[in-house]
Amino acid sequence: MNNPTNQVRIKNVTYLGKIFKSNKSKVLGHDGAYSIPLEDGRSFWTFGDTLLGPELKEYDPKKELIDVWLASNWASNNIEMIANTGCFTNTRNGEELLTTNPIYIEKKGKADKIISTALAPNRGKRYRPIWPMDGIMINKKLYIFYIFVDCGFFDISKKEQQLDINLYGVGLAKSNYPYVTFKRIKPSVYPCPPKDLSNYCEYPYIWWNCESDGKNDSIPAFGTAVLNNPINGYVYIYGSKVEKKNHELIHGVYLSRVQIDGIEDISKYEYYSNDGWSKAPENLKILFDGNANELSVSFNSYLEKYITIYSYAGKTDSKGFVSEGAVEEIHLRVSDNPEGPWSDPITIYKPKKSCPLDICYAGKEHPEFSENDGKIIYFTFVSHQRYWPELAQIEFK
Numbered sequence: 600m601n602n603p604t605n606q607v608r609i610k611n612v613t614y615l616g617k618i619f620k621s622n623k624s625k626v627l628g629h630d631g632a633y634s635i636p637l638e639d640g641r642s643f644w645t646f647g648d649t650l651l652g653p654e655l656k657e658y659d660p661k662k663e664l665i666d667v668w669l670a671s672n673w674a675s676n677n678i679e680m681i682a683n684t685g686c687f688t689n690t691r692n693g694e695e696l697l698t699t700n701p702i703y704i705e706k707k708g709k710a711d712k713i714i715s716t717a718l719a720p721n722r723g724k725r726y727r728p729i730w731p732m733d734g735i736m737i738n739k740k741l742y743i744f745y746i747f748v749d750c751g752f753f754d755i756s757k758k759e760q761q762l763d764i765n766l767y768g769v770g771l772a773k774s775n776y777p778y779v780t781f782k783r784i785k786p787s788v789y790p791c792p793p794k795d796l797s798n799y800c801e802y803p804y805i806w807w808n809c810e811s812d813g814k815n816d817s818i819p820a821f822g823t824a825v826l827n828n829p830i831n832g833y834v835y836i837y838g839s840k841v842e843k844k845n846h847e848l849i850h851g852v853y854l855s856r857v858q859i860d861g862i863e864d865i866s867k868y869e870y871y872s873n874d875g876w877s878k879a880p881e882n883l884k885i886l887f888d889g890n891a892n893e894l895s896v897s898f899n900s901y902l903e904k905y906i907t908i909y910s911y912a913g914k915t916d917s918k919g920f921v922s923e924g925a926v927e928e929i930h931l932r933v934s935d936n937p938e939g940p941w942s943d944p945i946t947i948y949k950p951k952k953s954c955p956l957d958i959c960y961a962g963k964e965h966p967e968f969s970e971n972d973g974k975i976i977y978f979t980f981v982s983h984q985r986y987w988p989e990l991a992q993i994e995f996k
Contacts, residue, residue: 608995614990616989790808826937886941894962905933
């Protein structure tokens with residue numbers, strides 16, 4: 600596929616606005632925003648770092664960096680940040696997400712973590728959260744993949760954008776109805792232990808050890824996208840990782856699958872390699888690159904194609920500095936098959952930054968809200984400054 604515009608023609612893209620600002624759980628903002636359709640018609644949404652408190656007092660995203668504001672005396676005493684949250688929405692109408700009242704999983708009247716960690720949240724100058732990714736509902740059980748992360752705090756003295764996020768593992772959690780309590784699942788076969796012994800307490804829950812020694816031998820973070828509908832009895836699970844290519848760091852996408860009844864057994868997973876499907880995550884075939892860690896993959900009936908939507912991550916140099924234009928575009932690719940080959944990217948949207956140092960990221964589709972067999976679809980992204988999922992609509996020709 601060298602000319603995807605011959606297969607995908609976009610009539611218009613419409614920005615709709617921020618979602619979930621109207622809530623009763625003291626949520627003041629969050630990122631991530633995966634949505635998982637439930638059998639009863641609702642959707643369950645997962646989020647990463649979540650701000651809780653009474654208000655964003657005197658915060659102006661155009662004039663002050665949110666990280667600087669969070670370090671102020673007032674915010675330090677009144678704003679709490681927790682590593683992950685989740686909520687339910689009770690609509691399958693995309694535009695109604697602008698006014699719906701989300702129902703968060705709560706504790707004592709405010710949103711609460713859905714997945715707990717054994718790690719202390721901070722270690723020296725490092726922050727170590729669990730961030731939930733995509734998931735799927737199977738046999739009335741809700742499964743969510745999540746990542747173990749070690750990252751540096753924001754440094755206002757640095758003028759350049761630098762990536763300082765070390766993703767060192769993936770886990771899997773499940774919940775039974777009414778889907779408000781999640782249990783982390785221990786893998787049936789363990790990967791090698793973390794090299795950093797301070798992360799060893801999470802070892803019993805690590806499904807894939809994603810650490811890298813810089814030789815492109817790390818395992819992708821599977822679970823960054825999951826196809827909602829199994830294919831021939833298989834659940835298809837996408838993963839991404841950072842690797843070197845031509846002396847630059849890129850994000851690449853890879854694929855695994857597992858039969859429905861084997862989703863809780865890591866030994867049952869298969870991986871798409873350069874030699875076809877394999878039982879070991881080795882010699883994996885890269886599907887495409889340029890994506891940020893988060894993405895979506897779905898089958899679009901109107902286009903009769905699989906589509907992926909993601910924030911463009913660009914390339915970074917060996918020191919982790921991003922290339923110009925990165926994370927300022929949202930891309931779409933298409934394929935006839937879940938494993939590809941995938942088309943060249945189409946730029947579908949360029950989010951507006953609130954200030955020069957703002958980063959817009961976390962682009963992904965929410966296919967359960969599509970209309971007219973996929974002629975109209977919805978996607979979200981997050982501005983680090985505004986810090987809410989922002990909704991946009993695409994109409995294909």
